[in-house]
Amino acid sequence: MTSVEPSQSARPAGGEELEDLELRLLLEGVFRRYGFDFREYAPASLRRRVWRRVHAERLGTISGLTEKLLHDEATMERLLLDLSVNVTAMFRDPTFYVAFRQKVVPVLRTHPFTRIWVAGCSTGEEVYSLAILLQEEGVYERARIYATDINESVLDRARGGVFPLEKMREYTQNYIRAGGTRAFSEYYVAAYDGAQFQRSLIENVVFAQHNLVSDRSFNEFHVIVCRNVMIYFEKKLQDHVHGLFYESLPTFGILALGHKESIRFSPFEDRYEELDNGEKLYRKVV
């Protein structure tokens, strides 16, 4: 039972209900002991990630992990890292940034000052990408970006602004396809531990911990960007977060979701119009 691959886990046939129970108890324990509420996260990928932690801790069951983390905070921190999938990239989905330049930036130009909320910013790649875009469009000086995530340790990395050098080739291609107007390499210097991005890019960025499940809105924003975060939530929790965003946007405020997400089927569907459907850019209308 010490295999690291959850795929190869030997699980008793017919044990699925027991496993569901163990998973529910674990999430309940995590919530009561540490306050992190994963109870309404989409179960399929949650289960995979919990099993990954079970194996990495060299345990045999989900209950074993529950016992361990209730008594040991360090185990909880490791699980938290597993549960918040932090995979991200600079200029991920370049066409999204093209649409942002064409359809959102002109709106920003009409405001004397813009507040942008990037919810679930992970290690910051998306924030630096947006900052670059806003700078190139000449609206960065008048903007403030609030970048939040549930996970404090990814925020630290975001503040550092050092990203793997071996990714720069991919990011450069993304940047060009995203409509970048300069040489991408102008934005970073190669340091021994990676590509250090210009500090000026985060001059107007505030990084802060915020939990979309349990924390409230903290301001009104002209634009909210929340990409590839809600795919990890169950429908009911998604609706809750949509409520939070709706409250935080003025009329004509803009909501940006990930390529594979949509507000269709959410109770707020009729409150927005599509600014660009393919890119999942919406504008609040009522």
Place this chain on the structure above:
Amino acid sequence: MYELICIGASWGGLSAVGRLLADISEDVTLPIAIAQHRHPGALEGTLRELLALQIRRPVTDVEDKTPIEPCRVYLAPPDYHLLVEPGSFALSLDERVQFARPSIDVLFESAADAYGDRVIGVILTGANEDGAAGLARIKARGGVAIVQDPRGAERRVMPDAALAATVADAVLPLEEIGKFLYGLCVTPAVTQR
């Protein structure tokens, strides 16, 4: 009765998947979910368009929470994992599994977790071992495991790995898998006396 067919393919899969789907009779009304390895930058929609030329079933690029409906074919979008929940699909950006996203293991294992013994898994051609653990999970949960005969596969690594990981219910040449699925899924109408 079965509720979901899952198909996994990699190298050589584009034509194999098309061939298999074209072979599946329209009387088979089960939804079909497909994880086909693609280049991460692959244009979305192209596989769907390709398949739409070859088959009559509606083909859908899955979005988050897309409901699972009969007769439809569902494709994992490039660079996301496709997972099955009871009644709907979920997507995730989790790390690649065996270098792959979408991963066949992730699709098959989540399908087995959500649908138990009502899942049919099919492993086709491919040059890596993704899918073997997933097919074993389907089998362990009482579902049906079908593997393309490695001898006729464009790349045999994937079917070989699947066969090493589990005892398949059927090892068949590509052109016979459609017929086999028909036999599994279509109950002959019982004539009332």
